[in-house]
Every structure is written in C-alpha cells, then in structure tokens.
Amino acid sequence: xxxxxxxxxxxxxxxxxxxxxxxxxxxxxxxxxxxxxxxxxxxxxxxxxxxxxxxxxxxxxxxxxxxxxxxxxxxxxxxxxxxxxxxxxxxxxxxxxxxxxxxxxxxxxxxxxxxxxxxxxxxxxxxxxxxxxxxxxxxxxxxxxxxxxxxxxxxxxxxxxxxxxxxxxxxxxxxxxxxxxxxxxxxxxxxxxxxxxxxxxxxxxxxxxxxxxxxxxxxxxxxxxxxxxxxxxxxxxxxxxxxxxxxxxxxxxxxxxxxxxxxxxxxxxxxxxxxxxxxxxxxxxxxxxxxxxxxxxxxxxxxxxxxxxxxxxxxxxxxx
Numbered sequence: 001x002x003x004x005x006x007x008x009x010x011x012x013x014x015x016x017x018x019x020x021x022x023x024x025x026x027x028x029x030x031x032x033x034x035x036x037x038x039x040x041x042x043x044x045x046x047x048x049x050x051x052x053x054x055x056x057x058x059x060x061x062x063x064x065x066x067x068x069x070x071x072x073x074x075x076x077x078x079x080x081x082x083x084x085x086x087x088x089x090x091x092x093x094x095x096x097x098x099x100x101x102x103x104x105x106x107x108x109x110x111x112x113x114x115x116x117x118x119x120x121x122x123x124x125x126x127x128x129x130x131x132x133x134x135x136x137x138x139x140x141x142x143x144x145x146x147x148x149x150x151x152x153x154x155x156x157x158x159x160x161x162x163x164x165x166x167x168x169x170x171x172x173x174x175x176x177x178x179x180x181x182x183x184x185x186x187x188x189x190x191x192x193x194x195x196x197x198x199x200x201x202x203x204x205x206x207x208x209x210x211x212x213x214x215x216x217x218x219x220x221x222x223x224x225x226x227x228x229x230x231x232x233x234x235x236x237x238x239x240x241x242x243x244x245x246x247x248x249x250x251x252x253x254x255x256x257x258x259x260x261x262x263x264x265x266x267x268x269x270x271x272x273x274x275x276x277x278x279x280x281x282x283x284x285x286x287x288x289x290x291x292x293x294x295x296x297x298x299x300x301x302x303x304x305x306x307x308x309x310x311x312x313x314x315x316x317x318x319x320x
Contacts, residue, residue, distance in 0.1 A: 004145070004146070004148060004175070004176070005175060008148060008175075012147070012148065013147070014147075032044060032045065107119045107120070107159065109124075109159060109162045109167040109169075109184070110162075110164075110166070110167055110184060110185075110186060110192075111164070112186040112188075112189050112190075112192075113189045113190075114128050114129045115127070115128055115186070115189070115190070115192070115319055116128075116130070117167070117184060117192065119157065119159060119167070119169055120138075120157075121156075121157050122137045122138075122152075122153040122157070123137040123138045123139050123140055123152060123153055123157075124138050124139040124169070124182070124184065125138040125139075126138060126139075126192075126213075126317070126319070128260075128261070128262050128319065129260070131259055131261070132216065133215060133216060133261065133262070133264070133319070134213065134214055134215055134216065135214050135215055135216050135217070135286065135287065135288035135289075136214045136282075136286045136288050137151075137152075137153045137214055138213065138214060139182075139194065139212070139213055140152055140153060140210075140211075140212045140213070140214060141180060141196060141209070141210065141211050141212070141312075141313070142209070142210045142212065143176075143178070143204075143206050143208070143209050143210075144206060144207045144208040144209070145176065145204065145205065145206055145207070146205070146207075147207070150173060150175055150176050150178075152171050152173070152180065154173065154174050154175060155171035155172055155173045155174060155180075156171065156172045156174065157169060157170070157171045158170050160181075165185065165186070166183065166184060166185035166186075167183075167184045167185075168181060168182065168183055168184075169181070169182045169184070170182075176204070177200055177201035177202040177204070178198060178199075178200055178201075178204065179198065179199050179200075179201075180196055180197065180198045180312070181196070181197045181198075182194065182195070182196055183195040183196075183197070187316065190318055190319055190320040191316055191317065191318050191319075192316060192317045192319065193314075193315075193316045194211075194313070194314075194315050194316065194317065195311075195313065195314050195315075196211065196312040196313040196314075197309055197310060197311055197312060198304065198309070198310045198312045199306075199308070199309050199310070200304045200305065200306055200308075201306055202306060203303065203304070203305055203306070204303070204304040205301045205302070205303055205304075206297060206301065206302050206303075206304065207296075207297055207300060207301055207302075208294065208295065208296050208297060209294075209295040209297075209302075209312070209313075210278070210292045210293065210294050210295070211268070211292060211293045211295070211313045211315060212290050212291065212292040212293075213264075213266060213290070213291050213292075213317070214282065214286070214288045214289070214290045215252070215264070215288060215289045215290070215291065216254070216261070216288070216289075217231075217235075217287055217288060217289060218254040218255060218256040218259075218261055219231070219252045219253065219254045219261065219264070219289050220253075220254065220255045221252065221253045221254075221255065222240070222250065222251065222252045222253075222279055222291075223251040223252075224242065224245055224247050224249065224250055224251070224277050225245050225246075225247035225249070227242060227243060227245060231279070231281055231289055232281050234281070235281050235282060235283055235284045235286075235287055235288075236281070236283055236284065237280070237281070237282060237283050238280065238281045239278065239279070239280045240279040240280070242276075242277065242278075242279070245277070247269075247277065248267070248268045248269040248271060248275060248277065248293070249265060249266070249267045249268075249269060249277075250265070250266040250277045250279070250291045251263065251264075251265045251266075252264050252265075252266075252289070252291060262319050262320050263319075263320065264317060264318070264319050265317065265318040265319075266291050266293070266315065266317055267315060267316050267317070267318065268293040268313070268314070268315035268316075270314050270315070271293060271295070271313060271314060271315065273295060273298065274295065274296045274297075274298065275293055275294065275295045275296075276293075276294045276296065277291070277292070277293065277294070278290075278291070278292040278293075278294040279291055279292075280292070293313065293315060295313070
C-alpha cells in the first residue's frame with residue numbers, strides 16, 4: 001500500500017481475479033488454498049484472515065441501511081473526496097513557482113553546435129538544427145513495482161542547476177515515494193551524457209527499471225551489433241523481439257525526404273548488471289518509437305531504502 005494508491009491496487013489484475021473467483025467460484029477451488037500461510041487449509045481466508053469477522057459484521061450493517069441512509073453515506077464520501085482534492089490543489093499551487101509550469105513551456109538548458117536540449121514539465125526533449133528529434137515526453141525513466149508501471153512524466157520537475165556546460169534536473173514522483181536527479185552534460189559537440197541518481201522516502205521493491213528515449217516516427221531503421229532491422233509500420237505498442245545480444249549500444253537512423261534527421265546511438269555499455277536493449281512502437285495517440293535500456297533486477301526484485309542515494313543509470317547519446 002506504500003507504493004500504490006488504493007484505486008490502483010483495487011483495480012489491478014490480481015485483485016479483479018480474486019473478486020471474480022470469490023463471487024463466482026466454489027470455495028473448494030484450489031485457488032483459495034493459496035491464501036494465508038497454511039498450505040493444508042482448503043480456504044486460507046477462513047483460517048488466517050484476521051478481518052473476516054469484522055468484514056462480515058460490516059457487511060451486515062451495510063445491508064441493514066435504508067435507502068436514505070445509503071444516499072447520505074455516499075454524500076459524505078463525496079464530501080471527503082472533495083476535501084482531499086482541495087488539499088492537493090492547495091499544495092500544488094504552493095509549489096507552482098518552483099516547478100516547470102507547463103508542458104507548453106520549454107526551457108533551453110543546454111546547447112552544443114546544432115544540438116539543443118530543452119526541459120519541460122514531463123521530461124527532456126532533444127533538437128537538431130531547431131528540429132525536434134524526440135516525440136511526446138522525450139527522455140524518460142520508468143519503474144515496475146508489483147507489476148504496475150510508473151514513469152517520470154508523472155512527476156513535479158524543477159531545474160536545480162544549469163549553465164552552458166551542464167544541467168541538473170530534479171523530478172519528484174507523485175504516486176510513489178521516488179525522487180530522481182538527472183545530470184545532463186555535453187561531452188563534446190555531438191555527445192550528450194545522461195546520469196540518473198535516485199532517493200526514496202519509503203522502501204521500494206522494483207522488478208524492472210527502464211531508461212528511454214521516445215523519438216519521431218521518421219526513425220525507421222535500427223542496428224544493435226550485428227542485428228539490423230526496421231520498426232513496424234503500425235503503432236499499437238509493439239515490441240521488436242531481439243535475439244540474445246551482449247551489446248549495450250542501440251543505433252537508429254531516419255528516413256525523411258523533408259528534413260535531415262541525424263543518426264542517434266544510445267550507448268549504455270557502462271551500465272552494470274542485467275541491462276538489455278529494447279525497441280518498441282508506441283500507440284497511435286503517441287505515434288513514436290521508443291528505445292530503452294531495460295534493467296531487470298536480479299532475484300526478481302531490487303530493493304531501494306530511505307537514506308541512501310543510488311547511482312541508478314549512466315548512458316550517453318551520440319547524435320550526428
């Protein structure tokens with residue numbers, strides 16, 4: 001519950017399956033033997049659920065309410081939700097002057113020759129000769145916790161340091177207790193370095209992390225070591241199945257008759273651990289390619305604890 005709001009948990013695939021089976025299946029179903037810690041119990045809920053009696057009692061109370069009492073209860077619930085929304089709105093207004101104000105406002109934070117880096121309130125975009133190379137959020141990080149994905153576009157952003165050589169951006173995630181610091185620096189005229197550090201305010205168990213760049217659909221060709229190919233023509237969240245490779249460099253090139261789009265190499269070879277390249281087409285609404293460094297946790301999860309600063313990622317983009 002510390003990592004997800006109640007709505008996400010309640011509407012998750014596992015919770016939906018549990019409610020469906022509880023309503024529609026016989027309690028003799030082997031599914032219910034997995035509840036609780038006693039493997040010999042046919043229905044684990046009956047033996048190990050400390051809320052069973054309380055739940056039954058509450059159910060009886062709800063059933064005994066009159067029509068008017070039920071309507072009043074719903075009205076009180078609506079008022080409580082309104083109070084919570086108003087409180088969040090007030091907090092948002094208080095920090096407004098410290099964060100990047102709108103996705104329509106872009107702040108030029110770095111420039112090297114024809115390359116330009118801009119920040120907005122969902123991430124970072126890349127430009128070449130004033131033509132945007134990225135699409136949608138641009139640079140993005142994401143984390144999978146208990147099967148649910150969260151990403152840096154749903155965060156409050158601010159620029160903590162910036163000069164003509166390097167910039168530091170902080171993003172405080174809204175739904176989970178994560179804060180990230182992005183360090184962006186041009187190594188030379190064509191190479192942008194991207195380092196990510198992270199702190200947490202509560203224990204986080206992550207199954208997977210991704211460090212991604214969403215790109216204009218004119219980028220159609222890809223190459224990873226000796227592997228080569230083209231992105232699919234349709235956009236419906238397709239992933240390109242890659243053969244096993246040890247390479248941690250993704251090369252992509254564009255096909256465009258109107259404008260020149262430079263070749264991009266995403267190099268994360270300095271990244272330790274089980275980190276793999278990933279290529280995807282997003283959906284029609286976003287209409288973008290996405291290239292990612294996919295970090296899969298050992299032993300199915302990676303634990304992050306409060307009080308530590310984690311060097312999460314190090315990569316660079318060669319654009320020319």
